């Protein structure tokens with residue numbers, strides 16, 4: 357197999373991966389350069405589609421404070437946030453957001469040139485910065501993407517996915533096996549710092565706001581390499597995705613910021629209902645709004661509820677939400693006149709690879725940043741717009757941490773790594789799988805059994821089914837193409853979510869069980885790890 361060596365290899369080109377590459381290049385002289393490898397085009401990611409904004413606890417907003425943001429985050433996180441991580445990330449936001457502005461990110465400003473801040477659910481004050489009205493993700497990723505392309509220290513490989521990590525017998529990560537979708541070839545990259553910035557798992561669910569690539573690849577890679585995986589049962593279902601018909605699976609998001617500007621949820625009879633569920637009504641934490649909508653839909657045997665934005669000034673609506681207005685307009689919905697049909701959809705992965713704010717994982721040489729990581733910022737329920745902040749702060753801190761590390765590519769490889777390489781060099785059977793159907797079956801199972809409201813019986817049924825699906829799909833390691841790799845990764849990730857959801861015999865944040873409605877007095881993380889040949893070992 358072809359091989360190459362880099363000082364640092366970053367997998368994924370969303371906000372976390374792009375910004376990490378840029379900061380590393382600016383901070384450190386790296387003799388063997390930086391590789392940024394991504395499985396579709398550069399910048400195609402969840403980040404690109406982020407709408408509402410990014411939390412900015414910055415000096416330009418003197419009414420805000422780190423303490424206020426920390427308290428809001430801890431409250432939404434339902435007892436499971438790591439207070440130190442929350443404080444660290446919040447405190448770093450001033451420096452990092454201002455660095456983003458210097459890097460060319462254009463946040464929206466008023467007519468006097470001052471930054472404008474908006475409100476989102478469960479935030480005490482207006483602190484959300486946005487770009488292009490409701491195209492914040494595009495504003496951030498486009499600016500970073502341009503800088504990355506101009507940077508000679510960064511090599512970009514597109515349409516190539518990491519499919520296994522090279523971990524030696526000392527449990528050190530020394531690189532990865534890549535699969536290139538265009539050439540259909542595997543290759544090896546060696547490095548002493550492998551950074552996973554592979555994003556979330558929304559595509560495990562039938563209805564999701566996430567684009568096609570969000571298949572949990574990083575979770576599969578890290579779990580199979582022996583890293584600790586944390587709190588995977590906490591999947592955030594966004595309350596308001598555009599619900600045109602049951603067949604519309606990848607759903608366009610109607611940002612929380614629309615409710616922040618005053619839009620109201622109404623049921624099929626046209627009645628506002630949120631007052632029944634929470635005193636903050638439409639701006640209650642996401643899990644509460646999602647369950648309220650779910651409950652209205654179930655009661656009415658409906659497929660959706662509606663978001664009425666017609667009371668918002670027309671000019672403001674089109675200025676603040678041009679992307680949403682355009683997308684709805686294309687479907688015949690003039691949002692200034694007609695209510696928007698909405699329903700919940702899988703949106704964000706609170707858990708992930710257990711990592712520090714600098715991205716350190718339980719495996720030396722392996723780092724995780726962004727949505728794929730679980731730093732303790734989000735706890736059991738993410739506060740809106742905290743995720744983009746986590747991406748950029750952790751990328752920034754990772755670069756700072758690695759500037760003190762020895763980043764020489766590995767000098768020798770051992771038998772463990774040789775064996776992995778052999779697996780990917782050997783031919784495999786050309787047995788044909790109908791991967792699209794297999795993926796759809798998995799997504800339906802996850803939606804029906806591991807969704808917004810869960811029960812032990814449904815979770816157990818899902819676990820049995822997933823294990824059967826794993827047994828039927830023989831490709832546990834080398835696969836024939838990208839779709840097969842994604843399906844392989846989805847199966848592992850689904851099993852982890854279900855196993856941790858079954859073990860959590862309480863309801864907390866986004867994890868709601870009909871058979872265990874109480875929230876336990878002690879908040880405990882779920883940590884899971886693969887050891888030797890034994891699967892799914894819990895670690896305290």
Ligand SMILES: Cc1cc2nc3c(=O)[nH]c(=O)nc-3n(C[C@H](O)[C@H](O)[C@H](O)COP(=O)(O)OP(=O)(O)OC[C@H]3O[C@@H](n4cnc5c(N)ncnc54)[C@H](O)[C@@H]3O)c2cc1C
Pocket residue numbers: 367368369370371372373393394395396399400401402403404405406407408409410411492493516517518519553554555556565566567569570573574609703704725726727728740741742743744745747
């Ligand atoms: C529609 C939508 C709206 C959102 N709005 C907001 C918002 O307003 N504010 C906010 O804070 N958050 C928002 N979020 C969440 C936020 O966008 C994400 O949490 C965040 O962007 C994640 O960034 P990331 O860099 O960690 O991952 P991503 O942006 O998802 O990037 C992951 C990258 O990894 C690549 N990849 C995956 N697997 C592999 C592999 N095996 N090999 C190679 N490459 C791989 C992908 O192709 C992609 O480039 C939104 C999310 C969605 C989907």
